[in-house]
Amino acid sequence: MNTNQTREILLSKQRRLQRRVSMIDLDFRRERDDDFEELATESENDEVLSALQNEAIVELEQITKALHLLDCGRYGKCLDCGQDISKERLQVLPYTTLCSKCASDDS
Ligand SMILES: [Zn+2]
DSSP: OOHHHHHHHHHHHHHHHHHHHHHHHHHHHSOOOSOGGGHHHHHHHHHHHHHHHHHHHHHHHHHHHHHHHHHTTOTTBOTTTOOBOOHHHHHHOTTOOSOHHHHHHHO
């Protein structure tokens, strides 16, 4: 996979996530007092939405970092141990900044 392809993949994922984040934002701002009986469900939805929101924000941060690394030619190297990240791993997680070993040490 060359740099341009990787950048395209990262940018399109970034756009998708940004769209998701702004849609969830809109949903949060919607009027909530139309129907009181729905409030319980609404707050459960809020939890799910905010989890999705957080997940998207974390991924966006990773993508921004990966794009930066791509720009300075350090993409594909583990930020923790400096080893090359395997091609297979980058294909599955193009925005990862850790090799599989360091990522599993982390969790
Ligand atoms: Zn590593």
